[in-house]
Amino acid sequence: MTIRYDNRVAVVTGAGAGLGRNHALFLASRGAKIVVNDLGGAIDGSGGSTTAAEKVVEEIKAAGGEAVANTDSVATPEGAAGIIQSAIDNFGKIDILINNAGNLRDKSFSKLTPADFDAVVDVHLSGSAYTTLAAWNHMKDANYGRIVMTTSAAGLFGNFGQGNYAAAKLAVVGLMNALKQEGTKYNINVNTVAPMALTRMTEDIMSDKIKPLVKPEFVTPVVAWFCAEENTVSGDVVEAGAGYYGKVQIVEAKGTVLGGGEIPTPEEIQANYDKITDMSEAQPFHSANDAMRHIFRSVKPR
Ligand SMILES: NC(=O)c1ccc[n+]([C@@H]2O[C@H](COP(=O)([O-])OP(=O)(O)OC[C@H]3O[C@@H](n4cnc5c(N)ncnc54)[C@H](O)[C@@H]3O)[C@@H](O)[C@H]2O)c1
Structure with a gap:
């Protein structure tokens, strides 16, 4: 049977570009109502504009779907609460949360400042926790929730020059590990994707040879599976890229x-x-x- 998300409301953070945009377009194409969240800033998280999220909303609407834009930052409790409130205000509930928003401040550890560390941890770890906190009790009360965290091979296995990013990315797996225990009895599943895809985040580090192979579209199917009502698994980490899908486990x-x-x-x-x-x-x-x-x-x- 075709997996669909009719009458489901999904928040996708950082959905103005890259992977998040693809996740949002796909869920919308299968019936979900979407809050397209994106700060619309530079890759280091600075600046901000409404256009990134609005453009994706226009794309969804042009294809016959339903969506609203939200430009709050996931990195503050107020911003994250505003993102979830946008789902409640516009569509009456929150069923699916994809924590995808991300920034980078890559530097070798000797050059990393506490501000560089916090800026990345604030978005990836605190941002994922704040949105999930804002959504959790709505999901608990509804006895339904599908939450996806986004980790990275950098956090799971290590990468030079990404102490801040690697720490934050493995930390969301820790958050998932706790929440899988707490969510099961309320039918809230929490899983994690470790993507590999060509986006603005990776365009400078990928060779021209592999670029055509790593379309963001290849990552979305496993995220979409995690978000499906049919999915009863909680606590999995799956690495996905270029058509490869494999579970990662401690x-x-x-x-x-x-x-x-x-x-x-x-x-x-x-x-x-x-x-x-x-x-x-x-x-x-x-x-x-x-x-x-x-x-x-x-x-x-x-
Ligand atoms: N592309 C890859 O190969 C890869 C690998 C591992 C992990 N990831 C993760 O996948 C996720 C998506 O990244 P991407 O590759 O699509 O990069 P991207 O830069 O295209 O997308 C990230 C989006 O998040 C938004 N964002 C940043 N800070 C935000 C904030 N505070 N609040 C709301 N939105 C914010 C950005 O504006 C951007 O549109 C990130 O969590 C990233 O760490 C990507």
Whole structure:
């Protein structure tokens, strides 16, 4: 059956360009009413204009869809509340939230200032948290919600010159991990996409050879799946780009017990480091409690 979003209301942050624009156009083409949010600023987040969001609204309307523009910043609690309120005021509810807005201030760590760090954390991490906070109780009361976070390979695996961005991008996975626990009983699913696509954010770092392969359109289908009523999964991270889709997961080694009840020395850690870091029997955990249980089972085998 074709997945559709009729009678669903979606907020897409940073939807004036790039990936967010594609997510918004696609959900609208399948029946969702959209709040197209975008500050309309430069890549570092400075400045702002109404045109980016309005242009996408015009595109959606021209294709027969329903949308309104919003130019609040996700990076303040008031701005984020305004974005969600725009969904309530215009369409009466909020079913879907795609946290996509993003900025960059790439610098090697020796040159990074606290202001550069905060500017990026404010948008990616605090912005995702503030919009989600503003939407959460509406979703809880409605017993329905689909939330998507946007992470990055830079945060999941590391990237030179992106200490601020990598920290913020992995932090949204932590936010998802907590919310998947809290949302399940209210039918609120929270999942995360790790995109790879040609946008203004990546045009300077991608070679001309790969540029035609990494259309933003390739990322949208997995985001659209996460937003579907049919999706019952919560807490997944999927990397997507150029037609590739693959789950990314944090796993823990089987581990080993040292010291026999006594405190081991650093030399014992050194001698056993291969065992500690042997990932051949690594496993994921659904929660911190599961990870704790694994430790106690290892220490006191039944
Ligand atoms: N393009 C990639 O390969 C890639 C890779 C990994 C992660 N991402 C993530 O995907 C998301 C979308 O990025 P993109 O590549 O489409 O870049 P983009 O620059 O085209 O889109 C980001 C949009 O967010 C908007 N924005 C910035 N700050 C905002 C704020 N405070 N409030 C509201 N809107 C704001 C910008 O105006 C811009 O239109 C970002 O979170 C980015 O970190 C992209």
